[in-house]
Amino acid sequence: MGFNSLKWSINKNRLISRIKELGQIGRDEDNRLTRLAVSDADKAGRDAIVDWMKEANLEVIIDRIGNVFGIWSNDDNKDKDPIMVGSHIDTVMNAGIYDGCYGVISGIEVIKTLKEEGFIPSRPIIIGIFTNEEGVRYQPDMMGSLVYAGGLSVDKALATVGIDGTLLGEELDRIGYLGEAEPGFIQPHAYVELHVEQGPILEKSNTTIGVVEGVQGISWQRITIEGIANHAGTTPIDMRQDAGIAAAKVMTFLRDRVKDLNDSTVVTVGCIEFKPNAINVVPSQATFTVDLRNPDEERLKEEEDILENYLEELAHVESVAISTEKLVRFEPVSFDENIAQLIENSANRRGLKSKRMISGAGHDAQMIARICPTAMIFVPSVGGISHNPKEYTPETDLVAGANVLLDVIIQLVELE
Ligand code: HGY
Ligand code: MN
Ligand code: MN
DSSP states (O other), X not given: OOSOGGGOOOOHHHHHHHHHHHHTTTBOTTOOBOOOTTSHHHHHHHHHHHHHHHHTTOEEEEBTTOOEEEEEOOTTTTTSOOEEEEEOOOOOTTOOSOTTXXXXXXXXXXXXXXXXXXXXXXXXXXXXXOSOSSOSXXXXXXXXXXXXXXXXXXXXXXXXXXXXXXXXXXXXXXXXOOOXXXXXXXXXXXXXXXXXXXXXXHHHTTOSEEEEEEEOEEEEEEEEEEOOOEETTTSOGGGOOOHHHHHHHHHHHHHHHHHHHOSSOEEEOOXXXXXXXXXXXXXXXXXXXXXXXXXXXXXXXXXXXXXXXXXXXXXXXXXXXXXXXXXXXXXXXXXXXXXXXXXXXXXXXXXXXXXXXXXXXXXXXXXXXXXXXXXXXXXXXXXXXXXXXXXXXXXXXHHHHHHHHXXXXXXXXXXX
């Protein structure tokens, strides 16, 4: 490698100030950060990132699903497959400022640093923002990267109706990010995503760098339970067809089962809605989501089957009708060992403790791994907290992670 990049470091003040600046975009009157995919707040965040891409003299291309790419290429290297870094800037409700944003801003920072150091890459380097990684407003999650990787047709994705009844394609057009490039228009030579861990593993082991070897499988489904509305005061308990109680039984069944399993299965019921949702009416309908995850595909399938059997039995016991709708199903993915090595070597050279691990959270890298060698770099989340305004990573760790990304990009570019 012609450059002793070990001495190179990204510009800490620029990195931290941009993370904080982006973290202010999309706050409500109570100062809560919510930048749901393809919302006005998302537009404002995208506009800020595009400004930083242009300030870095990158060519900006937007594809049909609204993925945004900043491209650094020259006449000598423009015909070679690029090294891509990226992540997302859409958030959940009342979010932290690091999830996704850290990886995007670090990607621009790495390019800025390489330019300032006079580095001339033998391959183009691209920084990408993928649309709708969170999947809160429109499902599935990791939508933009899934479309980019060919796992979902762009027309089907654009026709997605959100939880607020809006059409994704219309919203993309409204915020000015309905691009023209065909998703997948550039075949990356490799993809690296830098992200906060969002869990407790690195902090608990007092480790700075996570060398992420893969992502666990994800199963999202919506369950609807139909009972019969009745009077809360006059209806004896044994005459009720109570959708609410049936839903509560599913939730406690799942939690107790996973707790007893005490393995790597996790389950979450994050959304629930009763109808008619009145204090003195036995619920006629309960609709809720189940997020099941496991790093082992066979085990994840097993848990899905066990839930399906439980629902069949519960319908009889509670005299209710139960239907399910599959929302998302991603198998576990394994990342590229060579890139994992590069991450580990960089951490070692920089005197940073590193640890191999699997990601509990879904990421765009999970999708891009379908089309090119891919890996992820994690830095610790204090208290393992994420999807929460208390999400926090110390500045020293943010800088360390971005410097490891810098090293890995240089080496990927230099390796033939
Ligand atoms: O659900 C996830 O793991 C990611 O935050 N979209
Ligand atoms: Mn994320
Ligand atoms: Mn997230």
